[in-house]
Amino acid sequence: GIHCIVVNPADIPETHREQKSKTDPVDARKLARHLAAGLLQPVHVPSEKLQKQRSLIRFRKKLWGDLVRAKNRLKSELVFHGIIIPLKYDNPHWSHNFLSWIEQQVQDDPDLKDTILLMLEEVRLLRTLLLKTEKKLRLLMRSEDFDHASTLLRSITGIGPLTAMLFLLEVGDINRFKSFDALNRFVGFCPDAHSSGQSLRHTGITVRRHNQLRTMIFESAWQLIRIDRAM
Numbered sequence: 001g002i003h004c005i006v007v008n009p010a011d012i013p014e015t016h017r018e019q020k021s022k023t024d025p026v027d028a029r030k031l032a033r034h035l036a037a038g039l040l041q042p043v044h045v046p047s048e049k050l051q052k053q054r055s056l057i058r059f060r061k062k063l064w065g066d067l068v069r070a071k072n073r074l075k076s077e078l079v080f081h082g083i084i085i086p087l088k089y090d091n092p093h094w095s096h097n098f099l100s101w102i103e104q105q106v107q108d109d110p111d112l113k114d115t116i117l118l119m120l121e122e123v124r125l126l127r128t129l130l131l132k133t134e135k136k137l138r139l140l141m142r143s144e145d146f147d148h149a150s151t152l153l154r155s156i157t158g159i160g161p162l163t164a165m166l167f168l169l170e171v172g173d174i175n176r177f178k179s180f181d182a183l184n185r186f187v188g189f190c191p192d193a194h195s196s197g198q199s200l201r202h203t204g205i206t207v208r209r210h211n212q213l214r215t216m217i218f219e220s221a222w223q224l225i226r227i228d229r230a231m
Contacts, residue, residue, distance in 0.1 A: 005042035013039060046172050053140060054169040057162075060133045061212060067126040074119040078102065081112060099124070134162070141165050157231075158224035163216045170213050188214045 013034060018026055034040050046054070071094060078085060083105050089098040099120060106116045141150045141161055146168055153164035177183040184190050188209020194201045225231050 005040065006045055007040050008043050011041060044172070044176050050169070050172050053145075056133065056137060056140065057166055057169050060130065060137065060162075063126060063130045063133055067123065067130060070119070070122050070126055074102070074116070074123060077116065077119060078105075094123070137162065137165050156220075156224075157227055158220035158222075160220075163220050166213060166216055170210060186210060187217065189217075 012031070014030060018030055031040070075085070086101075089095070089101060102116065102120060106113045138161055140146060141164065146165065149168055150161070150164045153159050153167060154161065159167075171183070171186070174183065177186065181190070185206075185208070188206050188211075190206050192203040192206045194203055
């Protein structure tokens with residue numbers, strides 16, 4: 001029966017003394033004082049269903065990071081042991097031919113063979129798991145909850161299924177934003193400034209952002225300008 005709100009800790013005002021003398025009683029009094037004065041702005045809490053659906057695309061991001069790290073470890077191991085990667089294979093996109101080439105390089109080296117083959121197996125397993133996750137995301141995209149909105153988003157040049165689902169899952173109900181500027185601040189495309197008296201200094205794009213969403217929209221913009229010269 002108690003009404004609760006969730007607040008961004010970075011947005012809670014505090015004095016220098018409270019920063020230097022941080023204890024639970026100090027924090028409790030500070031929160032009570034600001035809540036009574038109406039200075040605490042609650043953040044949006046998504047529904048339990050959306051939270052569970054969102055976990056799929058966040059798991060996909062973790063898998064992608066694991067795959068990048070696994071590939072870097074394997075590449076470093078090859079370089080360490082003097083195995084030079086041909087220029088035709090030395091790029092971020094690892095083909096099946098490249099993986100077969102790596103396997104062939106260690107077939108006659110019993111001391112190194114086991115290590116490289118196990119590292120290769122890790123890369124292949126992560127690639128398979130990433131593909132399965134992306135298929136599940138596409139199924140979710142075609143579900144009743146997201147089919148119409150994802151179709152509209154994908155009609156924009158440069159936005160594919162992953163970017164569309166990332167936007168829909170991370171933003172949730174877009175009507176919770178009172179204006180376009182509010183949505184813009186959530187994504188993080190607005191500029192920051194530091195002014196004092198007659199001094200005004202623009203500090204560039206804000207550091208407060210949804211990191212993955214802003215990055216993906218940037219990538220979509222690059223695709224858009226490659227296809228549409230007017231843009």
